[in-house]
Amino acid sequence: MLFGRDTPEDRAFREEVAAWLQEALPEAWRHHVQMLDAGVLRAWHRRVFERGWVAPHWPRAHGGMEATLEQQLVLLEEFTRAGAPYLLPTGLNFLGQAIITFGTDAQRATHLPRILSGETFWSQGYSEPEAGSDLASLRTRAVADGDAFVVDGEKIWSSYAHFCDWMFALVVTDPQAKPRHAGISMLLIDLRSPGIAIRPIRTIVGQDELAQVRFDGVRVPRANLLGPLHGGWKVANHILGFERLSNGSPRNALMALRKVRAVAAREGLADDPVFRERLAGVEIRLVVHVAAYRSAVARLKADRSHPADPPMLKISSTELLQEINDLLIEACGSEGGAVGIRVGGEVVDTAGSFLLARRATIYGGSSEIQRNILAQRVLGMPRPGAREGTA
Amino acid sequence: MNGLDGELLDASRRWFEQAGSRGTLRAAIDAGFAAAAQGGADADGAFATIEGLGLREMLGGGGDGPERAAQLAAVGLAAGRALYAGPLAEGAAVELVGLDGRELARRRVQDGESGGRSRVVPALCGSFVTGAPFAGCGVRASGGRLTGRHAGVPYALHADALLVAARSDAGVVLACVGVRGAGIAMEPALRVDGSAAADVAFSDVPIAEHAVLARGEAAEAAVGVLVESLLLANAARLIGVASQSLDETMDYLKTRRQFGQPLAAFQALQHRMAGLYVEVECGRALLEQVAACWQSELERRRALLHALAAHASRSALAVTKAAVQMHGGNGFSHEGDAGLFLKHAMVLAARYGSAAGHVQAFGERPGVF
Numbered sequence: 088m089l090f091g092r093d094t095p096e097d098r099a100f101r102e103e104v105a106a107w108l109q110e111a112l113p114e115a116w117r118h119h120v121q122m123l124d125a126g127v128l129r130a131w132h133r134r135v136f137e138r139g140w141v142a143p144h145w146p147r148a149h150g151g152m153e154a155t156l157e158q159q160l161v162l163l164e165e166f167t168r169a170g171a172p173y174l175l176p177t178g179l180n181f182l183g184q185a186i187i188t189f190g191t192d193a194q195r196a197t198h199l200p201r202i203l204s205g206e207t208f209w210s211q212g213y214s215e216p217e218a219g220s221d222l223a224s225l226r227t228r229a230v231a232d233g234d235a236f237v238v239d240g241e242k243i244w245s246s247y248a249h250f251c252d253w254m255f256a257l258v259v260t261d262p263q264a265k266p267r268h269a270g271i272s273m274l275l276i277d278l279r280s281p282g283i284a285i286r287p288i289r290t291i292v293g294q295d296e297l298a299q300v301r302f303d304g305v306r307v308p309r310a311n312l313l314g315p316l317h318g319g320w321k322v323a324n325h326i327l328g329f330e331r332l333s334n335g336s337p338r339n340a341l342m343a344l345r346k347v348r349a350v351a352a353r354e355g356l357a358d359d360p361v362f363r364e365r366l367a368g369v370e371i372r373l374v375v376h377v378a379a380y381r382s383a384v385a386r387l388k389a390d391r392s393h394p395a396d397p398p399m400l401k402i403s404s405t406e407l408l409q410e411i412n413d414l415l416i417e418a419c420g421s422e423g424g425a426v427g428i429r430v431g432g433e434v435v436d437t438a439g440s441f442l443l444a445r446r447a448t449i450y451g452g453s454s455e456i457q458r459n460i461l462a463q464r465v466l467g468m469p470r471p472g473a474r475e476g477t478a
Numbered sequence: 479m480n481g482l483d484g485e486l487l488d489a490s491r492r493w494f495e496q497a498g499s500r501g502t503l504r505a506a507i508d509a510g511f512a513a514a515a516q517g518g519a520d521a522d523g524a525f526a527t528i529e530g531l532g533l534r535e536m537l538g539g540g541g542d543g544p545e546r547a548a549q550l551a552a553v554g555l556a557a558g559r560a561l562y563a564g565p566l567a568e569g570a571a572v573e574l575v576g577l578d579g580r581e582l583a584r585r586r587v588q589d590g591e592s593g594g595r596s597r598v599v600p601a602l603c604g605s606f607v608t609g610a611p612f613a614g615c616g617v618r619a620s621g622g623r624l625t626g627r628h629a630g631v632p633y634a635l636h637a638d639a640l641l642v643a644a645r646s647d648a649g650v651v652l653a654c655v656g657v658r659g660a661g662i663a664m665e666p667a668l669r670v671d672g673s674a675a676a677d678v679a680f681s682d683v684p685i686a687e688h689a690v691l692a693r694g695e696a697a698e699a700a701v702g703v704l705v706e707s708l709l710l711a712n713a714a715r716l717i718g719v720a721s722q723s724l725d726e727t728m729d730y731l732k733t734r735r736q737f738g739q740p741l742a743a744f745q746a747l748q749h750r751m752a753g754l755y756v757e758v759e760c761g762r763a764l765l766e767q768v769a770a771c772w773q774s775e776l777e778r779r780r781a782l783l784h785a786l787a788a789h790a791s792r793s794a795l796a797v798t799k800a801a802v803q804m805h806g807g808n809g810f811s812h813e814g815d816a817g818l819f820l821k822h823a824m825v826l827a828a829r830y831g832s833a834a835g836h837v838q839a840f841g842e843r844p845g846v847f
Binding site: 376378402403455458465469 | 742745784789
């Protein structure tokens, strides 16, 4: 534990987690910059679920561990240390919370167990070609038709949608609403429904991480409305808080730091005073970030979350991640542009790590949007544009 | 957002404000070098605020644990916000190393010096940022005498006595030495916030046996505790300075109007303030976490303190520079307060090692991840 000593219970738990990972996590699945093999992701999720550790932050009543702060941090640290694949957060961290809070009994009964077990993988349908940061201007329509909605439109940048089973999507149910977000609803959509076309999108990392999803007259049962009709914006905002806190996890930064050390060792940089100072600088930034993360998670657990926490943590973790990756490429010296760097018997994907990190400040609300949120909603600065004497 | 003792923080803030700390700092700048050099004439003034607050009593007998660290952090934050520039942890050095103030006074009366309420500040070896703090120690103890020099000792001009760390053949020595004794010379070193440190020269200064408070490993341990407490309190002050500076800048941006709207409506300034807010709040979280884990094993605690010191120094300078910028002409004018914050931040940010020095010291320790 970075701050303070493990209690005997924490230490015992840590040893238990480490031992289990040693045995249950195959070498081939470890330390990937990004695991996109659906088979591996499903199999790994299943293993962690069967061990009972897949939802440490969920209430026990809904199948979670209701773990203490220390236990959650131990799991984070040990899973990161072992290089375990990232468990898809869309169901576990985002939708799960929303279904617990806003879902009907039937929705909870149907979806929560399958989120936990990994039987259902979820994707998020928010952004559209014409609606990115300005999400409220989204256009995908859902028109009531008997016991269903008929959905037409398209979503873009949905992570992993091409191998997910379901999607939670924001749709316009009242196009006349003012303000616009008062006419938005959240629908749970089975991606195997007729009328859905999914096109994977290749990113600059060279992987099909994202997808575009078209809806052509897709029938979605009314029972799949999550939260009130026209009340989807509130559900989405509820999720956003958890999303940004999740994005604020130090996991990716810690994994990148490991790569920096490996490459630096190979390049003999450990004794280079300039490099050492740069490395110490980013490690200090990581110490600061972990402190902030720990404080925020403690507040979340005590139900005393501060509205500054999600934007602050997202800004801090993502910009730090990019700084660490900058250092990673610098450490490669003249091989900064190489596709991979051989370190001992292993190939470290330096370029992939660096390029992947570029998305961190864009997705989940860009750094610019997070700063707007901090400035306007937390610090009370007025919205730009209103001029003296105008209505 | 504050996990520290909220009541102590609020009470301390009120105390420093009613003591008029900001006005005192401004007056010290206006009075100039000659007045600062005569700091010794104003020992009462320099110590009155923390004596009134009862800081020494608060810290005395508390042991070296998270509670005391949290108290020091809370008072430090309050002091920084109020622009209190006098001694803080420095004025409670005796209590921080676990000595009994009355016992110390008794020993000093034995020396023929005035006992009473001794104002004792630390005069420690060289740099706070080296891994081997005593390697370059400028003062040697030999044959019962001190020789050498401690540069830039904060608040030495205001003190009655110094808690001096020195190297001897038998390891480190920690001794309490009256400033008016033979062989001690102080050269004032003015600081931009109107305060003055002193370069203290020791020429064969005799130290009575009862003035030696600790030797060898015990002395090293005591100095270690003192160094860490000073670093913690100093970082807290820096974060306090940054917090108040940021708040006052925000008030200015929301009030000042140009181009038909408040400055706060301009996105460039919104983004800048958001970034600075993140720096300050993350620093506050680190201060809390470091205070809360004060019992953790020494190696890591020292590394975390270097991280805290580096962050606090760098972010306080960033915030106070931005404050001058965002106050426009008023920021650059001495009439406005923005410059006071910047100057005080400059002094605190460098006092126990620069940000760069602490980054280097952090890097020289075993990794914490």
